[in-house]
Amino acid sequence: xxxxxxxxxxxxxxxxxxxxxxxxxxxxxxxxxxxxxxxxxxxxxxxxxxxxxxxxxxxx
Numbered sequence: 001x002x003x004x005x006x007x008x009x010x011x012x013x014x015x016x017x018x019x020x021x022x023x024x025x026x027x028x029x030x031x032x033x034x035x036x037x038x039x040x041x042x043x044x045x046x047x048x049x050x051x052x053x054x055x056x057x058x059x060x
């Protein structure tokens with residue numbers, strides 16, 4: 001599901017000394033309705049993407 005541009009709230013992650021990187025967007029309505037659930041959702045998506053990238057690097 002795509003989030004309309006006017007409802008996107010950017011979500012950045014910084015690891016250690018690296019600059020923060022945009023990892024996705026949270027729907028403003030979901031964030032207003034249930035902040036914890038929205039943040040857990042994007043953290044899960046981010047963790048899944050990191051795991052996918054690590055697996056890809058290890059397979060090369």
